Amino acid sequence: MKILVLGxxxxxxYPQWNCNCEMCSGVRRGTTRxxxxxxxxxAVSRDGQHWVLLNASPDLGHQLRSNPALHPCGAPxxxxxxxxxxxxxxxxxxxxxxxxxxGPPIDLYSTPSVFEELTTGLPILPVLQHYCGVxxxxxxxxxEQTAAEFHVDALPGLSLRxxxxxxxxxxxxxxxxxPSVGDNIALLIEDTATGKSVFxxxxxxxxxxxxxxxMEEASCVLVDGTFWTEDEMIESRLGAKAASEMGHLxxxxxxxxxxxxxALDRIGARRKVLIHINNSNPILDEQGVQRLQxxxxxxxxAYDGMEIEL
Ligand code: HKS
Ligand code: ZN
Ligand code: ZN
Numbered sequence: 001m002k003i004l005v006l007g008x009x010x011x012x013x014y015p016q017w018n019c020n021c022e023m024c025s026g027v028r029r030g031t032t033r034x035x036x037x038x039x040x041x042x043a044v045s046r047d048g049q050h051w052v053l054l055n056a057s058p059d060l061g062h063q064l065r066s067n068p069a070l071h072p073c074g075a076p077x078x079x080x081x082x083x084x085x086x087x088x089x090x091x092x093x094x095x096x097x098x099x100x101x102x103g104p105p106i107d108l109y110s111t112p113s114v115f116e117e118l119t120t121g122l123p124i125l126p127v128l129q130h131y132c133g134v135x136x137x138x139x140x141x142x143x144e145q146t147a148a149e150f151h152v153d154a155l156p157g158l159s160l161r162x163x164x165x166x167x168x169x170x171x172x173x174x175x176x177x178x179p180s181v182g183d184n185i186a187l188l189i190e191d192t193a194t195g196k197s198v199f200x201x202x203x204x205x206x207x208x209x210x211x212x213x214x215m216e217e218a219s220c221v222l223v224d225g226t227f228w229t230e231d232e233m234i235e236s237r238l239g240a241k242a243a244s245e246m247g248h249l250x251x252x253x254x255x256x257x258x259x260x261x262x263a264l265d266r267i268g269a270r271r272k273v274l275i276h277i278n279n280s281n282p283i284l285d286e287q288g289v290q291r292l293q294x295x296x297x298x299x300x301x302a303y304d305g306m307e308i309e310l
Contacts, residue, residue: 001158001191002045003198003220004070005306006053006063009037010226010278011092013059021236023284034284035303038063039092040202040276042222043070043081044189046157053084054187054200056096064099066305079103082154083137085162086110088184088203089117090170097124101131109137109152111162111182113169121172142182146210161188163214166205167247184247188214196310198222199269202276205247207263215267219310222302224248224260225274228281228290238280251283251294261297271310275302 007013014037015024026032038059045051048069057063064070064081072078084106086094094114100106106128110118115136118125128134139162140148146164167184169175175183186201199218203226204211215221226248233239243250251274253259264272274294277283282290283301294301 001189001194001196001198001310002048003222003308003310004043004045004051004067005275005302005304005308006041006043006067007038007057007059008275008277008302008304008306009039010276011039011090012279013037013039014277014279014284016279019238019279021238021280023282024279026285032284033286037277037284037304041093041096042200042275043067044158044198045069046155046191046193049080050082050154051080052152052155052158053081055087055093055202056084056100057092058095060096060099063304077103083107083109083152085152085160085187086114087187087200088167088170089114089122089173090203091122091172093202094118094122094124097128101128103132105133105135107135107137107153109139109150111139111141111185113142113180113182117170117173121174122170139185141185142180144181146181157192159190159192161214163188163210165201165211166208167203168205186211186214188218191310194310196220198308198310203247204249204260205244206249207260212263212266215263215269218269220271220273220308221264221267221269222273222275223264225251225277225283225301226281227278228252228283230254230257232278232280236280261294261299264299265297271300271308272298273300273302273308277301
């Protein structure tokens with residue numbers, strides 16, 4: 001199985017257009033060693049010819065141009081992207097669908113909750129009906145059903161599992177403060193020929209018992225790397241909200257609240273990778289002490305263009 005990191009940044013990317021924090025101004029000035037990042041999305045394939053996109057970032061057009069594996073080949077109009085799975089309805093994860101409008105109907109896999117957001121509060125799907133059209137594939141994760149196994153028609157040999165995870169509905173949603181099962185899912189994708197698997201969760205509000213069990217099954221995890229500390233945005237005077245209020249588990253622990261590093265310490269995956277990294281996160285600095293700390297725990301930081309072969 002091949003995994004291609006199309007974008008490794010959080011919403012806004014890195015550096016963020018309106019931000020003068022240490023990380024953003026440092027990379028603009030050339031005093032911080034870090035690479036620019038587009039908004040998060042990955043592509044997965046078995047054969048390198050047929051790919052499924054996990055989330056569709058607003059930077060999708062740029063991401064497709066930059067990755068030869070995703071260029072058209074053969075017919076006059078063609079694409080190796082055979083399907084899209086959405087893990088939530090956040091703007092930074094779904095608006096790239098609009099950049100696929102010139103192609104064939106999009107085979108779109110998501111939960112009832114996400115389909116509802118994308119037909120009401122952010123009506124991308126009705127809009128796309130006037131362009132390429134969308135084939136809906138509903139993943140039954142709602143109410144009491146918290147996990148569902150499925151297959152993507154064009155990628156036989158991959159077994160996918162959608163898993164409800166804790167999180168919030170997007171800021172534009174009328175259901176923002178009334179979370180329900182299916183607002184946020186993680187994906188566990190297994191190559192049935194090799195048994196190798198990847199767990200993808202760019203937004204993870206907490207790692208409880210169920211998340212831990214799913215993560216333990218994976219050969220590789222790509223998980224929420226948004227914030228280093230709970231109060232990162234507040235302390236740098238970038239925002240008013242703590243990481244947990246935004247549905248993101250910070251990497252570092254605080255009293256009684258283990259962080260992502262502690263969670264990753266408890267699993268046996270061969271590759272542990274942070275993705276969806278916010279512009280404020282000191283782990284962006286390749287020469288920072290935080291990178292050494294991560295390395296001590298066997299944790300990698302995703303970058304745009306990163307390829308993982310399992
Ligand atoms: C900045 C942003 C921070 C950021 C926050 C979140 C907030 C929002 C919500 C996020 C993201 C980037 N880049 N989505 O100002 O520095 O309240 O649900 O997901 O990608 S969480
Ligand atoms: Zn985000
Ligand atoms: Zn910044």
